[in-house]
Amino acid sequence: MLETAPLTQDSLSPPLVLRSLAGLLREWLPKQRWFAAKGWPITDLSVVSMTTLHPGCLHLLISTRHDGTTPHCYQLVLGIREELPPRLHHAVIGRPTAGPLAGLSVYDALLDPRSAGLLLERLRTPGAAGPLRFERDAGSEVPAGLTPRLLDGEQSNTSLVYGNRFILKLFRRIQYGTNPDLEVPRALAGEGCARVPAPVAWFWTEQPRRTTLGVLQPFLRDATDGWTLALQSLDAGEEFTDESYELGRATAEVHLALAQVFEPRPPDRREGGELAAAMAERLEAAASQVPALAPYVPRLRGAYDVVAAGGRHRPDQRIHGDLHLGQVLRAGDRWFVIDFEGEPARPLTERRQLQAPVRDIAGMLRSFDYAAHSERPWQPQWAHRCREAFCAGYAAAASWDPRTETALLRAHETDRAVYEALYEARHRPEWLPVPMAALARLAEGS
Incomplete structure (x- = not known):
């Protein structure tokens, strides 16, 4: 029995390989955590590129189409063997019934140590x-x-x-x-x-x-992510303010370095209107898919209207784009910031744009709120103290206090909570009450 499949290069042309894989991928892709078009059946598949990394291992970029949505492209690394050993049974995708891979085992090769x-x-x-x-x-x-x-x-x-x-x-x-x-x-x-x-x-x-x-x-082997540390603090009934203060300092240091590497853009009143319009558009789109959000829409728009009227005072710059407790690591007494990809659901051009630093700050404030909700009963004062400490630490390193950017910070926190509500409604309905509680609070404040 051969360890890998005896395939020739001619038999691995993309159209023929797709003939083998199409049926399997239509079923396997929607089950993956990273599949973006949840709830949308795949109507068409095509191979963007295909490369043999080593015998029996293919690297593919696969484009999927779905009715009513834009095409998506996914990176796959697929193994091909005549038979899978027991240690790889959890990686199996299936056995094609047609094309050059018919009768062979296809699996996710990233789960294969070799x-x-x-x-x-x-x-x-x-x-x-x-x-x-x-x-x-x-x-x-x-x-x-x-x-x-x-x-x-x-x-x-x-x-x-x-x-x-x-x-x-x-x-x-x-x-x-x-x-x-x-x-x-x-x-x-x-x-x-x-x-x-x-x-x-x-x-x-x-x-x-x-x-x-x-x-x-x-790989920071001795590091622990901020989310885990926050939950440990809550479970032990301990404060997290010292850690939050130092995390605020670390965030400010990263922002200052980003402003040195990528030239900031001075604030422009016209851009406040564009930002508010984009936020309002996302709010309306989310409300059409999350019925619980609809009653809050008129008051939430008020947070955006203040920004449109000129609530921006600091330069835009490159930022993290998706900052929360899961995107930071603490090793010893030092915080590190990781994962600068931004929100994967948003266009790459948008993720690379210059934006207000308070967007990152709003993301971290929302993360403290999420952590507090994980504890029963809910710990709102714990979250409030962490939020205040984080902003104080940021102000100490950045020489400006994000709490003075009241209108812009409220608008970005609202925008983030709207994003969370849509995400939770699609993927984790049991978590939907967390952003909804924040949106109720933000609507009342507006």
Whole structure:
């Protein structure tokens, strides 16, 4: 019995491979955590690019179409064997009944230690594989033979940890262009910002145009994410204000470094109107899908109207874009900021735009609220103290206090809670009361 399937290059033409995979992927893709079009059946599949990474392992970019939605592109690494050993049964996708892969076992190769290890070897030795390009930072060393393991937890991407020394993030939903999770940390590393782990290696594709596919960074093995630390504090009945203050300082340091690397843009009253209009449009769209949100719409719009009237006073700049307690790590007494990809559901061009720093601050304030809701009974005063400490720490490092940007901070916190309500309604209905409670509070304040 062969370990991998004996396939020729001719038999691996994209149309023929798609003939084998289409039926399996229509069923498998919607079940994945990172699949974006939940609830929309796949009406069409096409292969954007296909590369043989090593015998029995295909790298694919697959485009999906859905009635009423724009096409989505996904990155897949698929293994092909005659039979799967028991250790890979959890990775199985299925057995095609047609095309060149008929009768063979197809599986998610990122769950296969052998394929994951060979992917690291590609990153260790820069070069090309078809349209794929592998690059490594010249000053970084990546040892061979590091044992891979898949990082558990809910993610919009897939992360592999190698020997507890490096972590590789593979972007599952692909948007064409340079991903901020490569662009921003590389720029910050050049600025000497020690709050963000610097990329060690990365890979991208030239087809259909240059697009980031994955980034390898140092793995902070002794670090704990902020969400876990916050929940531990709540469970123990302890304060989290000291940690929140230092996290505010760390956030300000990252913002200051970003303003040095990427030139900020002075505030413009006209842009306040554009921002408010975009927020209002998102509010209306969310309310059409989340009936519980509809009664609050008129009062929530009031928060945006203040911004439209000129509630912006600081320059826009590059920011994190999706900052919350799950995007920060604490090692010893030091905070680090990770995952600069932004909100994956939003267009890449939007995620790379200059924006108000208070958007990041609003995201973290909402995260404190989420943590407080995880404890029964709800701990609103715990969240309030964390929010105040975070803003105080930010003000100490940034020389301006986000609490003075009352209108803009309220608008961004409202916009974030609207996003959360739509997300929870689609994916985690049991969590919907958390953003709804915030929206009720924000509507009353408006």
